[in-house]
Amino acid sequence: MEADLTWRVDGVEHTLAVDTRTTVLDALRDRLGNTSPKKGCDHGQCGACTVLVDGRRQLSCLGLAVAHDGSEITTAAGLVDGDELHPVQQAFVDHDGLQCGYCTPGQVCSAVGMLDEVKAGHPSAVSDDLEADVELDEDEIRERMSGNLCRCGAYSNIVAAIEEAARA
Amino acid sequence: MTQQLDTTEIGAARGRVDARAKVTGTAPYAYEHHVDQATYGHLVLSSIARGRVTAIDATEAFAQGGVHAVVTHENAHRLADVSDGELAVLQSDRVGFRGQIVAIVVAEDPETAREAARLVQVTYDEEPHESVLDADSPDLYAPDQVNPAFETDTDEGDVEAALAEAAFTVDAVYETPVQHNSPMEPHQTVATWDHHDGRDRLVLLDSTQGVHPVRQTLAPLFALDPQQVTVEAPFVGGGFGSKGMPHANVVAAAIAAKHSGGRPVKLPLTRQQTFTLGGHRTPTVQRVRLGADADGRLDATWHEVVEHTSRVKEFAEQTAVATRLMYDSPNRRTSHRLHALDVPVASWMRAPGEAPGSFALEVAMDELAVATGVDPVELRVRNDPASDPESGHPWSQRHLVECLREGAERFGWQTGVPPRSRREGRWLVGQGVASATYPLNVMPGNEAEVEALDGGRYAVRIGAVDIGTGARTILGQIAADALGCPVGAVELSIGDTSLPFATVAGGSAGTTSWGSAIVAAARALRDEHGASPAVGAVARGVQPENPDTEQYSIHSFGAHFVEAHVDAHTGEVRVPRMVSVFSAGRIINPTTARSQLLGGMVMGLSAALHEETVIDPSGRMPNHDLAQYHVASHADIGHLEAHWLDEVDEHANPMGSKGIGEIGIVGAAAAVANATFDATGVRVRSLPLTADKLGG
Amino acid sequence: MKPFAYDRATDADGAVATVTADPDAMFVAGGTNLVDHLKLGLVTPEHLVDVSRLPLDQVTEREGGGLRIGATVRNADLAAHPLVRQLYPVLSHALLAGASGQLRNVATTGGNLLQRTRCAYFQDVTAACNKRDPGSGCAALSGWTRYHAILGTSSDCLAAHPSDMAVAMVALDAEVVVLGPDGERRVALEHFHRLPGDRPDLETVLEHGELITAVEIPPLAMARRSAYRKVRDRASYAFALVSVAAALDVQDGVVRDVRLALGGVGTRPWRARVAEEALVGGPATEAAFAEAARAELAAASPTDDNAFKIPMTRSTVVAVLSGLAGEETR
Numbered sequence A: 001m002e003a004d005l006t007w008r009v010d011g012v013e014h015t016l017a018v019d020t021r022t023t024v025l026d027a028l029r030d031r032l033g034n035t036s037p038k039k040g041c042d043h044g045q046c047g048a049c050t051v052l053v054d055g056r057r058q059l060s061c062l063g064l065a066v067a068h069d070g071s072e073i074t075t076a077a078g079l080v081d082g083d084e085l086h087p088v089q090q091a092f093v094d095h096d097g098l099q100c101g102y103c104t105p106g107q108v109c110s111a112v113g114m115l116d117e118v119k120a121g122h123p124s125a126v127s128d129d130l131e132a133d134v135e136l137d138e139d140e141i142r143e144r145m146s147g148n149l150c151r152c153g154a155y156s157n158i159v160a161a162i163e164e165a166a167r168a
Numbered sequence B: 001m002t003q004q005l006d007t008t009e010i011g012a013a014r015g016r017v018d019a020r021a022k023v024t025g026t027a028p029y030a031y032e033h034h035v036d037q038a039t040y041g042h043l044v045l046s047s048i049a050r051g052r053v054t055a056i057d058a059t060e061a062f063a064q065g066g067v068h069a070v071v072t073h074e075n076a077h078r079l080a081d082v083s084d085g086e087l088a089v090l091q092s093d094r095v096g097f098r099g100q101i102v103a104i105v106v107a108e109d110p111e112t113a114r115e116a117a118r119l120v121q122v123t124y125d126e127e128p129h130e131s132v133l134d135a136d137s138p139d140l141y142a143p144d145q146v147n148p149a150f151e152t153d154t155d156e157g158d159v160e161a162a163l164a165e166a167a168f169t170v171d172a173v174y175e176t177p178v179q180h181n182s183p184m185e186p187h188q189t190v191a192t193w194d195h196h197d198g199r200d201r202l203v204l205l206d207s208t209q210g211v212h213p214v215r216q217t218l219a220p221l222f223a224l225d226p227q228q229v230t231v232e233a234p235f236v237g238g239g240f241g242s243k244g245m246p247h248a249n250v251v252a253a254a255i256a257a258k259h260s261g262g263r264p265v266k267l268p269l270t271r272q273q274t275f276t277l278g279g280h281r282t283p284t285v286q287r288v289r290l291g292a293d294a295d296g297r298l299d300a301t302w303h304e305v306v307e308h309t310s311r312v313k314e315f316a317e318q319t320a321v322a323t324r325l326m327y328d329s330p331n332r333r334t335s336h337r338l339h340a341l342d343v344p345v346a347s348w349m350r351a352p353g354e355a356p357g358s359f360a361l362e363v364a365m366d367e368l369a370v371a372t373g374v375d376p377v378e379l380r381v382r383n384d385p386a387s388d389p390e391s392g393h394p395w396s397q398r399h400l401v402e403c404l405r406e407g408a409e410r411f412g413w414q415t416g417v418p419p420r421s422r423r424e425g426r427w428l429v430g431q432g433v434a435s436a437t438y439p440l441n442v443m444p445g446n447e448a449e450v451e452a453l454d455g456g457r458y459a460v461r462i463g464a465v466d467i468g469t470g471a472r473t474i475l476g477q478i479a480a481d482a483l484g485c486p487v488g489a490v491e492l493s494i495g496d497t498s499l500p501f502a503t504v505a506g507g508s509a510g511t512t513s514w515g516s517a518i519v520a521a522a523r524a525l526r527d528e529h530g531a532s533p534a535v536g537a538v539a540r541g542v543q544p545e546n547p548d549t550e551q552y553s554i555h556s557f558g559a560h561f562v563e564a565h566v567d568a569h570t571g572e573v574r575v576p577r578m579v580s581v582f583s584a585g586r587i588i589n590p591t592t593a594r595s596q597l598l599g600g601m602v603m604g605l606s607a608a609l610h611e612e613t614v615i616d617p618s619g620r621m622p623n624h625d626l627a628q629y630h631v632a633s634h635a636d637i638g639h640l641e642a643h644w645l646d647e648v649d650e651h652a653n654p655m656g657s658k659g660i661g662e663i664g665i666v667g668a669a670a671a672v673a674n675a676t677f678d679a680t681g682v683r684v685r686s687l688p689l690t691a692d693k694l695g696g
Numbered sequence C: 001m002k003p004f005a006y007d008r009a010t011d012a013d014g015a016v017a018t019v020t021a022d023p024d025a026m027f028v029a030g031g032t033n034l035v036d037h038l039k040l041g042l043v044t045p046e047h048l049v050d051v052s053r054l055p056l057d058q059v060t061e062r063e064g065g066g067l068r069i070g071a072t073v074r075n076a077d078l079a080a081h082p083l084v085r086q087l088y089p090v091l092s093h094a095l096l097a098g099a100s101g102q103l104r105n106v107a108t109t110g111g112n113l114l115q116r117t118r119c120a121y122f123q124d125v126t127a128a129c130n131k132r133d134p135g136s137g138c139a140a141l142s143g144w145t146r147y148h149a150i151l152g153t154s155s156d157c158l159a160a161h162p163s164d165m166a167v168a169m170v171a172l173d174a175e176v177v178v179l180g181p182d183g184e185r186r187v188a189l190e191h192f193h194r195l196p197g198d199r200p201d202l203e204t205v206l207e208h209g210e211l212i213t214a215v216e217i218p219p220l221a222m223a224r225r226s227a228y229r230k231v232r233d234r235a236s237y238a239f240a241l242v243s244v245a246a247a248l249d250v251q252d253g254v255v256r257d258v259r260l261a262l263g264g265v266g267t268r269p270w271r272a273r274v275a276e277e278a279l280v281g282g283p284a285t286e287a288a289f290a291e292a293a294r295a296e297l298a299a300a301s302p303t304d305d306n307a308f309k310i311p312m313t314r315s316t317v318v319a320v321l322s323g324l325a326g327e328e329t330r
């Protein structure tokens, strides 16, 4: 069954008819040719498909495209400002926070969304005092980024990159 | 001694040339290439472990509309060669394991393909099966050789007599589970059949560690000349061995494209499907017996290994091979036995052999340290052999002792602290050490081409693949030094069978093998065309044979130091700190090398703490996804340091380098296990080191 | 995935009416569990009614104390809500211990309560499963049961309830507010999920078409000092082997009141009533905590794979209660 969908992806509005079964991830990849979000598991278990939906990090593999009519989607490709990489992306490059690159766009989007959550004062599972301000140390970054698996094991460099981006 | 390059670019810390494409997600992986008129495949896998397919009903599947084909053993394109049981996809009604391909659906879009696959009804004639490894099975057998071509068994001296006379002995059984490589990009292929130069041509975009190996494997299956198969793999989302040789899914894609009306077929594996189709590390049961004198000097080392193998295709991992040369022990015996089961086909996974084998040997060494009262670092130093005990050859370099000493220093190794004597709050604290080794592997036959471009630039071409190792970056550095030009003047092309022949990105052999070919091509260009070749001048070079590999034993070494915390109540294990020091010849690019080494260490930590694929009595791998097969996440990885000795191994290759892709994982799990013993006094001899084994 | 029609609900009554009228219709909220199951072929609805944008996304203080949590409040927002952090830290901690940041941004209160078991065989349509396919048998009985329940099991089903949030809520005496075609009703969360018995397919007391609109939590002063501890196979982003939610009121070394619930071990979010009873009025000592846990676990029926959960539950209960008792006396 098909349904109409209008959304903005990386700043560009698209209207398309999609099969109601199509996920946000497949709509982006197979229909719009935006391969920035990756399919690592298709079941919410790896984070490779992370995008920002209306500014918040989400997994695109478990969202139905039709349910996102009217949404603003940002992928890692859309974080670039002209020729300038987003500071998080630049920090990943500077710290070699990537190897094969397949988890990378998801890590980047997740980090961007995560830093906003920290700004909004959201606690995490390792925040001992739920009412205190968040101090974004390495353990906080690790916990908050744990929904993004990296089988190449670039974790140390990713954490270093995010620390730097957070300071900037 | 191989003629060494003058190094300017080699050794420089350079960022990845493809980093920008990767952080923006614009680097295209196999499935992501746009192809006109794409169709979509989805596999139907067997739901029995052994038997025959008796009927396949695709009526409901076709009723979906938009289904182009349901390919089964009854109608599938016939392969010219069915000798490889893994690759003989849909060539008979036999089912050899649960999760084997029994049908391929080809449809107009992915949603339809998946739903049609769900609706294909398969009936079976089920036969009794065996799926659980039993080290005491009467059916164990000795393979002819172990991967890739080692002797199955070795026996030096009289190990039994030496054990009987030893002042101290260790005799224990160690177990490692089935593990899955689980690269973040699942295996996926885009296959198209077309005509080229008047002949059929198979065009593959594949997620592979070697484009030429895929060509070489697939061509005979389809009765093609190798030239009739083209394979491209510009970006690959990790492999760790699982994409080292083409598996059934690649053949399935090529077959599917025979049934798609000439249109390309995109065939991704689901994550779950990668568990039965993408290879796995065999489980092992390893009995290690060590005998030592009062000072801890080894006199006997006996390492027996039992593994499983698939009845569909044998794979014998070389689990005990490193034990043959790791320590000085006059009496040594090693053996490998296989238990053939109705299970998916095992294959390469990062450091096949060394990774599980080092778990057993290096924990056994820790047990010997406890038994003899010799410090574990010192014990390893004492047993360091002056030459290769196995071949008798001199070492090109053996700097394990230096790695141990430097690691102990950097880590802050404490001697003489008894187990279970340190505590920080809820955590019991311990330290552990383990050694690592990995051979210099060289894959023969690589070729490269260099062409002079205008403006002092050079095109460098080789069919190598960058699976995340940084090959695309460091091969440019090697070419620059080989040509005596700045790295920016090199235009490197890789990842395509239209380029000169290259071997697999595996066995930590890529840089040595490809790099030697690039150096040969550059030298040929200089020899044939001089220092300033005319634009368009081309030279080819073939990787020369390196006689030193026959005269020297060439290995990398390393030492891991781990701090483990174990929750005093629950037994949960954390590794807040790991310091490793490696001796791996010249480091070509410190940036990408550090990442590679850290990556190996992370995979070793992951194996230590989490990884275990279950095979249940039904032949299922019930935890076949990333929520149940746990690989380390960010929160599991603490402070890691990878260091290396500043050195050059002139016997290895013109770069003076040895491989670094695998050594990071070797010994890592043992170091964690030894640290958890030190923290708790509880010796765990099976991986992974989960809370239930240490708590309670 | 079977093709389905999709509707976005604009009001709760309409959503209830639509689903009630169509036996093949289902609600979808965040979709993080349902879409997963659609892909696996575990459920094959023909009609999805999306309730995620219903105006049920507020957390409000109830008159007389306590909180009302709308059914579509995202798990992340609930965990971060100042009142939850202040009044019911156990609930924040439980939510934050679940899933990942991305998932919590999408997962809803209602969906979280109704998420289904992670039993590997339930999730595999080629396996026998009485929950998915009543009467087909239970592959787990002869399979891999590391993650399965030890409490509340039956000979037909061992599946554990996977939610962390629900464990904290059941400890806090939460009530589920349900809207049906005939109006609203309330069910104590403790009785919301059913034990499997011989009908593991019937997981809750909800009738087809009934919509969760909110969860209400009564006031509980001692919950300000409450804790959630989750033991799992990864430091994060993994389901519980064992989890413990607790609130404790100790005075002069004596337990005056306690709330205790267990996750990972029960076929439903497990309120540890037996242990609570054993604790109240007794000494706040490690020995007493262990004894209470032992009493609760007396009814456990583990498998070879998950027998470790008995000592692990006991030690986790002791760790959590000792931690709270320690705080209390400080």
Ligand SMILES: Cc1cc2nc3c(=O)[nH]c(=O)nc-3n(C[C@H](O)[C@H](O)[C@H](O)COP(=O)(O)OP(=O)(O)OC[C@H]3O[C@@H](n4cnc5c(N)ncnc54)[C@H](O)[C@@H]3O)c2cc1C
Residues within 6 Å of the ligand: A043, A044, A045, A046, B627, C026, C027, C028, C029, C030, C031, C032, C033, C034, C035, C036, C051, C071, C075, C097, C098, C099, C100, C103, C106, C107, C108, C109, C110, C111, C112, C113, C114, C115, C162, C163, C164, C165, C210, C211, C212, C213, C237, C238, C239, C240
């Ligand atoms: C990889 C992964 C890891 C996870 N880890 C954890 C974990 O560690 N701990 C944990 O607790 N959870 C975990 N989860 C589960 C997650 O919390 C649930 O998927 C989520 O809470 C479900 O919420 P939802 O809104 O997305 O539900 P949906 O998927 O939309 O719905 C789930 C079910 O509830 C029904 N439903 C939804 N809303 C209502 C309503 N208002 N009234 C009636 N019926 C309704 C739907 O019909 C459906 O049957 C994990 C999930 C994934 C994918």
Ligand code: FES
Residues within 6 Å of the ligand: A038, A039, A040, A041, A042, A043, A044, A045, A046, A047, A048, A049, A050, A059, A060, A061, A062
């Ligand atoms: S692809 Fe979405 S989480 Fe893995």
Ligand code: FES
Residues within 6 Å of the ligand: A097, A098, A099, A100, A101, A102, A103, A104, A149, A150, A151, A152, A153, A154, B184, B237, B238, B468
């Ligand atoms: S860079 Fe390869 S998975 Fe993260």
